[in-house]
Amino acid sequence: MSAEEIFEKLKKSVIGGKRKDVAALCTEGKGAGIAGKDLLTKGLLPGMEEVGRRFRCEEFYIPEVLVAARAMHAGLEILRDELEKQPAAQVGKVVIGTVEGDLHDIGKNLVAMMFTGAGFEVVDLGIDVPANRFVEAAKERGAQAVAMSALLTTTMVNMEKVVAELRKAQFKGKIIIGGAPVTKEFADKIGADLYAADASEGAESLRAAMAAA
Amino acid sequence: MDSRERVRRAIRRQETDRIPCFDHFWREAREGLVLEAGAHPDADINDLFDLDCRCLGFDQSPRLDVKTLREDDREIVMQDSWGITIRHFRHKQTTGEHIDFLAKTPEIWRTSYRPRFAFKPERINLDRARALYDYWRRQGRYVFFQGLEPFEAAWHCCGPEEHLAAYAEDPEWIADIYRVHTDLWLQAFAYFREKGFRFDGVWCWGDIAYKNATMVSPKAYRELLLPCHKQICDAAHAADCDTLFHSDGHLQALLPHLIEAGWDCLQPIEVKAGMDVRELKAQIGGRMSFMGNIDARLYAANDLEGLERELRAKMSVAAKGSGYIYHSDHSVPPGVKLATYRRVLEIVRNFKVS
Numbered sequence: 001m002s003a004e005e006i007f008e009k010l011k012k013s014v015i016g017g018k019r020k021d022v023a024a025l026c027t028e029g030k031g032a033g034i035a036g037k038d039l040l041t042k043g044l045l046p047g048m049e050e051v052g053r054r055f056r057c058e059e060f061y062i063p064e065v066l067v068a069a070r071a072m073h074a075g076l077e078i079l080r081d082e083l084e085k086q087p088a089a090q091v092g093k094v095v096i097g098t099v100e101g102d103l104h105d106i107g108k109n110l111v112a113m114m115f116t117g118a119g120f121e122v123v124d125l126g127i128d129v130p131a132n133r134f135v136e137a138a139k140e141r142g143a144q145a146v147a148m149s150a151l152l153t154t155t156m157v158n159m160e161k162v163v164a165e166l167r168k169a170q171f172k173g174k175i176i177i178g179g180a181p182v183t184k185e186f187a188d189k190i191g192a193d194l195y196a197a198d199a200s201e202g203a204e205s206l207r208a209a210m211a212a213a
Numbered sequence: 214m215d216s217r218e219r220v221r222r223a224i225r226r227q228e229t230d231r232i233p234c235f236d237h238f239w240r241e242a243r244e245g246l247v248l249e250a251g252a253h254p255d256a257d258i259n260d261l262f263d264l265d266c267r268c269l270g271f272d273q274s275p276r277l278d279v280k281t282l283r284e285d286d287r288e289i290v291m292q293d294s295w296g297i298t299i300r301h302f303r304h305k306q307t308t309g310e311h312i313d314f315l316a317k318t319p320e321i322w323r324t325s326y327r328p329r330f331a332f333k334p335e336r337i338n339l340d341r342a343r344a345l346y347d348y349w350r351r352q353g354r355y356v357f358f359q360g361l362e363p364f365e366a367a368w369h370c371c372g373p374e375e376h377l378a379a380y381a382e383d384p385e386w387i388a389d390i391y392r393v394h395t396d397l398w399l400q401a402f403a404y405f406r407e408k409g410f411r412f413d414g415v416w417c418w419g420d421i422a423y424k425n426a427t428m429v430s431p432k433a434y435r436e437l438l439l440p441c442h443k444q445i446c447d448a449a450h451a452a453d454c455d456t457l458f459h460s461d462g463h464l465q466a467l468l469p470h471l472i473e474a475g476w477d478c479l480q481p482i483e484v485k486a487g488m489d490v491r492e493l494k495a496q497i498g499g500r501m502s503f504m505g506n507i508d509a510r511l512y513a514a515n516d517l518e519g520l521e522r523e524l525r526a527k528m529s530v531a532a533k534g535s536g537y538i539y540h541s542d543h544s545v546p547p548g549v550k551l552a553t554y555r556r557v558l559e560i561v562r563n564f565k566v567s
Contacts, residue, residue, distance in 0.1 A: 017381055058466070061430045062423075063380035070378065103300060103310035106373050107423070127310055151308075153510050154547065180424045181485050181510070198425050 003034050007042040010075065014047025015054075017067025019074040026078035036082035040119070044075050048117030052200040062110070065199070069113035076116070091118065092144040092210050095137045097125035099148050099162060102155035107179060110199040111147060118203035120145075131158070131165040138171055145206055146171065148192075150179040160190040167191065174209050178202055215353030216265035217413055224414065224455040224478050224502045226536040232528060232561050233355075233538045235259075235266040235504065241305055241547035242512075249551040260352075262558060265538075267349045268359040268416055271401045272336040273366055273394070275329035277315075295369045296326075305547070314372035319386040326370060330393050332400035339408065346410055357416035357457065358405060358449075360398055363391035363441045365419035380433055388437055395441040399448055406452060414455040414478075417445060422462025424486045431466050439474050446475025457504065461543065462486045468493070472500050481505035484542045491530040494537075503531055505540040507557075513546040515553045524560050532566045 001009070006029045013021040022044070029039045051068040054060035060068075076083070094115055098108045105127045112122045123141050125133055138146050146166060150156035159177050166175060176194035177187050187195035194209055196202030214222075214230040222229045238246070243258050252261055259267060274294040282290045282298065290300045296315035316326040349356050361369070367390040368376040379387045402415070421428050421438070429438075446456045458476040463486040471479070482488045482505045490506035506527055511519045524539075531537035539561040545554065 058426060058430075061426065061433070062428050063377045063433070066374060066378045067381040101302075103302070104308060105310060109374070153513060 001028065003038070006034065010039065010043025011047040011050065014044055014068050014071050015050050017064060017071050019071045022071040022075040023078055026075040030078065036079040039079055040083065044072050045117070045119050048072050051117065052114060052203060055200045065110070069117055072117050091120050091207055093121045093123065093141060094145040094147055094206065095123045095125060095134060095141060095143040096147040097129035097134060098127040099150050099155055099158040100128055100130045101158055102150050102152055103127050104151040107151065108149040111149065111178065111202050114199040114203040115147070115206070118207050131162040134162045135165045135169045135171070138166065138173065139169065144173040144210060145176060146173065147176045147202065150182060153181045156181050156186065159192070163191050174206060176202060176206050217353050217355045220265050220355035220538060221413055221455065223535055223538050226502055226534065228535055229566065232532050232564055232566060233265040234558055234561055235264050235538060235540050237544040239544045239547055242545045242549050245547065246549065246551055246554060265355055266357060267354045268357045269342055269345060270359040273361050273397060275326060297369065311372065314370065316370040317372060317375050319383060322370065322386065322390065327393060330397050332397055332404070334404065336401060337404065355413045357414045358402055358412040358454070359416040362417035362419035362445065363394040364421050364438055366394040367391060377428060380429055384437060391437060391441045395444055398445060402448060412454050414457055415445065415449040416457045416459065418459035420461045421467070422460050422464045422486065425463055427464060427467050431470055434467055434470055439470055442474035442476070450475065463488060468497055472497060476501070478502040478504055481540055481542050484508040490527050490537070494531050498536055502536040504538040505542050507539065507541050509541045509543050509546050512541060512549040512553060515550050517553060517556055520553070520557055521560055524557065528561070528564050535566070
């Protein structure tokens with residue numbers, strides 16, 4: 001199989017959520033001497049990009065996104081060693097977490113999957129994350145973006161504290177927020193750079209903002 | 214008109230003396246309101262505010278032993294009767310962090326988990342249920358038989374991620390979980406009826422949508438879930454019960470399918486997910502009734518003017534010609550003051566329905 005054929009098949013297999021096929025194609029591509037970076041950027045990422053597009057136009061729903069993300073991860077596992085030696089293959093590094101007082105993780109996990117699918121390296125801090133942990137992780141890991149999620153009206157107010165702490169620590173990257181009660185107006189009010197209505201939009205808008213920066 | 218007649222007529226879109234009232238409360242809100250009202254800490258908040266509906270359910274879990282795994286001043290990690298490892302804050306009620314689930318594979322489901330969902334009378338505390346039912350009947354309340362519908366029950370078994378992924382990877386497994394839970398629900402409902410309980414409605418909750426859309430496609434809903442919902446609704450209607458479906462989130466794409474399944478009333482119609490009862494009334498008001506859609510954020514802010522505006526704007530459309538029951542768009546949140554909540558009920562109860 002030619003490299004182009006492998007890229008095309010990889011893309012289709014990611015879209016179809018075919019975990020085993022994605023892993024097999026990555027293994028085959030590696031064996032044929034195709035660079036991991038190319039398998040990622042010409043096969044896996046375009047696949048997830050298409051998944052995001054279909055999700056936005058309600059052609060795909062959460063189950064299809066989940067299995068596509070799992071397939072993508074299966075490919076990334078095969079390529080991990082090589083990609084770690086080539087950090088340039090990644091679009092950027094994003095620290096993500098659900099803010100303090102909030103124990104919800106499903107939405108945040110989906111966003112993390114979509115970030116990975118968009119080519120970001122994701123540092124997932126989990127749930128109930130205090131402001132200082134966001135700041136420390138962004139600094140220690142050299143992140144270019146911080147993403148925050150909240151499901152409750154009572155906890156989304158903690159996002160403001162994180163934004164303030166990040167600004168105080170002179171964090172220069174992008175801050176993106178989302179979650180059920182969060183709105184664009186709220187994001188503007190607390191000084192976040194970006195607001196995302198859903199996981200796919202989050203990945204797209206962060207990628208666009210980073211490219212423009 | 215007593216509560217029972219008022220709610221029944223509202224769900225059936227018949228004229229009522231006033232808009233019926235019902236609500237759910239986050240624990241902190243309930244405790245705060247009861248304390249502020251000077252009532253006994255164990256007082257039933259539904260009685261305190263003379264709300265029209267009451268709910269009676271049964272144990273739908275696999276009835277595993279509840280265990281505390283670790284705890285400190287701030288939080289408790291426990292394994293509940295579903296076998297879910299869950300982390301809660303000690304001093305405030307919120308949905309906990311679901312750390313792990315027991316039936317994460319079809320194999321575990323089939324061998325050790327599925328058999329635990331057989332119906333047994335022990336799932337119902339009959340004496341307690343009878344005492345409550347009789348009390349509510351004497352009060353003239355509208356009584357719901359309540360429970361998780363199969364979508365909600367399924368993720369309690371295998372976790373939300375495995376549940377949704379299985380829609381794409383192993384729909385037969387999901388169909389089996391749904392069948393088991395539908396059967397359990399039907400058997401419990403039949404048992405209650407056999408014991409003389411005559412419910413006015415059934416209340417099934419299952420969050421099948423999130424902020425922007427439904428979790429699964431309308432096609433997937435039709436294939437896997439609609440047949441189960443229909444069985445539940447058919448059984449309820451055969452027993453002269455109204456049917457109410459609870460789901461948070463943006464349900465727009467599923468509305469015609471929910472009507473086809475047999476749901477009579479939709480609740481809670483979440484504002485922050487872009488749901489608006491006025492639009493629903495125009496779209497499907499001739500086929501469905503509505504409960505809720507009053508923005509919970511306004512209660513938390515004790516925004517009396519905002520609440521009054523919200524109530525009047527929505528009730529004037531949603532209750533026109535009947536078909537509307539007051540409820541917040543989820544649960545009354547912590548921070549609400551007694552005067553705020555009393556004012557809400559006063560506005561609703563004095564609202565002239567046209």
